[in-house]
Amino acid sequence: MILITGASSGLGAALAKQYVSDNENVIITGRDPSKLCKVSKGLSAKIEALSVDLADAEQVSTMFDSIPRPDMVVHCAGSGYFGPLELQNPNQIRNLIDNNLLTTIHLLQELVQRYRDKPTQVVIIMSTAAQTAKAGESTYCAVKWGVKGLVESVRLELKGEKMKLIGVYPGGMATEFWQTSGKQLDTSSFMSAEEAAKMIKNALQSTSNGYISDIVVNRM
Amino acid sequence: MILITGASSGLGAALAKQYVSDNENVIITGRDPSKLCKVSKGLSAKIEALSVDLADAEQVSTMFDSIPRPDMVVHCAGSGYFGPLELQNPNQIRNLIDNNLLTTIHLLQELVQRYRDKPTQVVIIMSTAAQTAKAGESTYCAVKWGVKGLVESVRLELKGEKMKLIGVYPGGMATEFWQTSGKQLDTSSFMSAEEAAKMIKNALQSTSNGYISDIVVNRM
Amino acid sequence: MILITGASSGLGAALAKQYVSDNENVIITGRDPSKLCKVSKGLSAKIEALSVDLADAEQVSTMFDSIPRPDMVVHCAGSGYFGPLELQNPNQIRNLIDNNLLTTIHLLQELVQRYRDKPTQVVIIMSTAAQTAKAGESTYCAVKWGVKGLVESVRLELKGEKMKLIGVYPGGMATEFWQTSGKQLDTSSFMSAEEAAKMIKNALQSTSNGYISDIVVNRM
Amino acid sequence: MILITGASSGLGAALAKQYVSDNENVIITGRDPSKLCKVSKGLSAKIEALSVDLADAEQVSTMFDSIPRPDMVVHCAGSGYFGPLELQNPNQIRNLIDNNLLTTIHLLQELVQRYRDKPTQVVIIMSTAAQTAKAGESTYCAVKWGVKGLVESVRLELKGEKMKLIGVYPGGMATEFWQTSGKQLDTSSFMSAEEAAKMIKNALQSTSNGYISDIVVNRM
Numbered sequence A, B, C, D: 001m002i003l004i005t006g007a008s009s010g011l012g013a014a015l016a017k018q019y020v021s022d023n024e025n026v027i028i029t030g031r032d033p034s035k036l037c038k039v040s041k042g043l044s045a046k047i048e049a050l051s052v053d054l055a056d057a058e059q060v061s062t063m064f065d066s067i068p069r070p071d072m073v074v075h076c077a078g079s080g081y082f083g084p085l086e087l088q089n090p091n092q093i094r095n096l097i098d099n100n101l102l103t104t105i106h107l108l109q110e111l112v113q114r115y116r117d118k119p120t121q122v123v124i125i126m127s128t129a130a131q132t133a134k135a136g137e138s139t140y141c142a143v144k145w146g147v148k149g150l151v152e153s154v155r156l157e158l159k160g161e162k163m164k165l166i167g168v169y170p171g172g173m174a175t176e177f178w179q180t181s182g183k184q185l186d187t188s189s190f191m192s193a194e195e196a197a198k199m200i201k202n203a204l205q206s207t208s209n210g211y212i213s214d215i216v217v218n219r220m
Helices: A010-021 A033-040 A057-066 A090-115 A138-157 A177-181 A193-203 B010-021 B033-040 B057-066 B090-115 B138-157 B177-181 B193-203 C010-021 C033-040 C057-066 C090-115 C138-157 C177-181 C193-203 D010-021 D033-040 D057-066 D090-115 D138-157 D177-181 D193-203
Strands: A002-005 A026-030 A047-051 A072-075 A121-125 A164-170 A210-219 B002-005 B026-030 B047-051 B072-075 B121-125 B164-170 B210-219 C002-005 C026-030 C047-051 C072-075 C121-125 C164-170 C210-219 D002-005 D026-030 D047-051 D072-075 D121-125 D164-170 D210-219
Touching: A002 A010, A010 A026, A010 A033, A010 A193, A026 A033, A033 A047, A057 A090, A072 A090, A090 A121, A090 A138, A090 B090, A090 B138, A138 A164, A138 B090, A138 B138, A164 A193, A193 A210, A193 C193, A193 C210, A210 C193, B002 B010, B010 B026, B010 B033, B010 B193, B026 B033, B033 B047, B057 B090, B072 B090, B090 B121, B090 B138, B138 B164, B164 B193, B193 B210, B193 D193, B193 D210, B210 D193, C002 C010, C010 C026, C010 C033, C010 C193, C026 C033, C033 C047, C057 C090, C072 C090, C090 C121, C090 C138, C090 D090, C090 D138, C138 C164, C138 D090, C138 D138, C164 C193, C193 C210, D002 D010, D010 D026, D010 D033, D010 D193, D026 D033, D033 D047, D057 D090, D072 D090, D090 D121, D090 D138, D138 D164, D164 D193, D193 D210
Parallel strands: A002 A026, A002 A072, A026 A047, A072 A121, A121 A164, A164 A210, B002 B026, B002 B072, B026 B047, B072 B121, B121 B164, B164 B210, C002 C026, C002 C072, C026 C047, C072 C121, C121 C164, C164 C210, D002 D026, D002 D072, D026 D047, D072 D121, D121 D164, D164 D210
Antiparallel strands: A210 C210, B210 D210
16 A cells, blocks of 8 residues: 655646556545645545645544555655745744644654564655755755655664665755745746656665665656 | 843753853843753843743744844753664654754744844854764754755855854753753763853854854864 | 776676667777777677777877867776785785776876867776775775775866766676685675676766766665 | 965965964965965964865875864865856866866875874865756766765764864955856855855854854855
């Protein structure tokens, strides 16, 4: 089973559709049940949708109690918030931290507690903003660098275990992410979520002795 | 005037004492008024203590309304929380994020809003954990990497401005930090807060055309 | 046409075989004609072997004069040399620099001069040693960090061009690389060159708007 | 005794003058005897000049045979070479590698062989180009990233030893470095070598339990 978080739109939704059309069992999560419903509607019976707020540790734990062990987790949940630091709003900064950093901490904590000795691929979708500093994206870079610091440290804690963390760093995609983030952008030459999903899915390779552990996806 | 946050103990308190003995005007902040009082007691009249929770944006704003423009800010506020991810407590993780990442966002936001065009040195005390991943310190690395991503991005937003951000990355010091973090350590060969404070203070050099922008302090 | 350097053994040879069996036109290069011959022998007529020393700028230029424009270049040429710094031999250090850093500079220089405005994928095979420091691998890390600094800078020079640089960072593979590097290792659990080649080939995805720009391959 | 390499001009010469006026015993090295002579002339008897090409391993070894054990080494030797990759000259690229990467390898190798267990501070002057990629500086970044990879790896080999490596990363200074590098620049607002030398010298602090291990110096 493949668990995809943040799958109510964008890359997560695109990945869900592609894995379902590969005939995989897929469970998708998001905070908005009606959006999730739109994603799963029309797809095969092999997709299930769960409404969960991953920023709430208890909801994450309850979710894992209710589903079988995933073979792969693709953590796409996250949100953007942009603009010069001096114009940012404290409440939205708090949401940004919760949606990106806290969700990932809770998710990884549950996964490590439950399945560290099982062959589980945990794919963490970050952003090129996790690898570089950007003017106008200071708090977004902060939470994405934070997620990267978490992932790299948990990797060290998982040394020798069967659970593997895979870091994915996509550049900008043409999704509704931008509208909700408050940033005005011409995204006409950006990758679509479907393009990025296809490349990432194909790049997630492994063999008995090795695996692709990190992937950066950039715009042309 | 020099504003020192997180000055109720450890490196912040040591820096406060040393700047006061250099005859500088110093304002120290912390969350615990009695601890702050212990630090300032016995020092010259040139030190003032303010009880502020920097994780609360409004308190940060109110504080800057009540004090003159600082020539230098040394942001030492922060806390540690350690252990394997699977044993960490969600409430303490939340505190860790608030004490380290959120405080720095609020402080930098106020400083940039008010004084970006003034010659202000803003010294952000991070940790070597902001530069490297560490097993047993996953959430601590997460928040410190987050602060670094913030600082590097805000630097880009401040390009050409007179305000300068200075990053300081100390390794482990023998302070009460460790007791409150839940980590058992023999710190007998660690730097004392006084040693680290002295080195950092001396290393914070600038001339009319340049300045030391980043400093790493390590144990022998 | 796909040009593969350093293809007389290891990852380069494995990639050559796999691209040939995909029915691609492949040109392989190496310094040892007899080794190259062994690789191409028995493969289809679609492979051609050129004996070139990429550390010699003139030979690189002459080679590109004699072949058509490649659609993809996979630069696998390189060698290892390990051990504590104090035991290393100056001549072998010189060879290490020539085989890894100088070859890549010459290759990139010719490619950029000739084909920067053509849709050319230039895949630079580095190593996880380009991303992290390692005791016992100081000069190897030096040359690999050097190649990474080169690649990241040339990417900036190629902004907006059709030529794209792709960084690949494999961990240790079970190849004859280790015997020639002087390092004794049990490589029985390492990836084979064939495993790594297959994963990398499949991960090298692109669409009209985006591409996988960086790939890390690790051992399980 | 303080050994300063690359001291015939720029930062190295400025550091030599300042350490001599602190009454330290100083040995300076460079490749051009007449330039070295100009630096030492007029200074106290406490400075000695040695003409050495550090890119030649044997000359480095011979030099250390002829001088007492240094308490501190400041490695300033190096050269610049700039411009888009496609316009660079293979011979000058070779010189760039030799002057920056090879010199540092040879120097560190001798120091580690001879004095790893002695309290020796080895200060490696790199550049902000060792920390970031820059268009128009691809080969310069390559060699500086290479030096950083070397330094970080040798640090791991020196764990627990008394010899300490200190990394210094200066931004652009107004020195004759630029004229010899072929880059046209208005350096009127750059730090002078004297300003940078003073800041670096003051920042090189240590106590019995700790030391400043890395320093970045930037332009205002």
